Amino acid sequence: MNVLIVYTHPNHKSLCDAFLQEIISACEQNNNIQEWKVVDLYQEDFNPVLVFNERKRRRDMHTDPDYENYRQQIIWADKIVFIYPIWWGRPPAMLLGYFDQVFAANFAYRAKGKYLAEGLLEGKTAVCISTMKGPAYYPLFLLNNAHKMLMKKAVLNFAGIKKVKFFEFGSMELPNGNQQQKLKKIYSYFKRLQH
Template sequence: MKTLIIYTHPNHNSLSHAFLQRTLQGLHDNPHIAELDIQVLDLYAEGFDPLLVFNENKRRRDMHKDPALEKYRNQLLWADRIIFIYPIWWGRPPAMLLGFIDRMFASNFAYREKGGLLPEGLLKGKSVVCVSSMKGPTLYPLLWLGNAHKILMKRALLRYVGIKKVKFFEFGGMEKKQGKQAKNLDRIYRYFRTAAQ
């Protein structure tokens, strides 16, 4: 089970970074996973450029073969499972992660148009786990935003590129003193310590 963790938070003293550390600890303690089968892509530390540029020299139809993105394409193709770790800001993932998605999930790499209603997903067979935290209550995205975060990630993005197996951990109230941070960090550790796939 080759696992790619895509971590998106600018502060390494954040709760998101604590989730990253507990995820890694769980994976390293998991007897089903070898250490060589884990890669971490820290978008901020990497200096990833999330800006789309289209002009006479950079055409949208050529995004899937942009040489500047080859490393990231290889990581996505290598992975059997992708773990996204990020905060929820304004009801959705950070702009850095959305910019990564804009640039990486390109036509003829992540999907291929077939002339029908939906394209052929080229990343099928992979699984995804989304680990996110937010200041607001856990039920805020569901009751107030119509589940927009999960719809965006699962239906609008992942299913479109062929990824059907998606699991969410959405932790709310994380800035409260009694926000169950330790309990949720332990939950993430235990999940990845025992998850075979």
């Protein structure tokens, strides 16, 4: 199994980075994982701004050479892991810009009839690991689970990735947020991961 880790946090002293390090350690110990790669969108200075003009046409995004490396990483991966904080009830703009540009029509999906689309990334699975300052129930009760709906339904399922697992960790800035227990949970999950 090939695992692609898309890391989206500007601070490498963050809890998101601690989750990243646990996943890397677990991948190294898991015989089911042949290879793993990390894409650090902030470190790579990924430009999340979507541009359409005479030179960059929307219909050609699936062949845009600026994103060929990212498309090849998606093709290579069996499992895609997204690590990010929840800001304003949603993932960072950096990650949303990644989806805007990499998950393009005729790469991640294609039109099927007038109103339907066909996901082209079938067979892949995803894991979403998110942290937030607020309590874990906040997105569910106050935001109608908007974050999960966005990631699962509007992006990943739409692109054909039907199996999506979520780890949402709230109250992460509190001293008693059980951070070590949650890090162990992620390590254990990835160490036993089979696909």
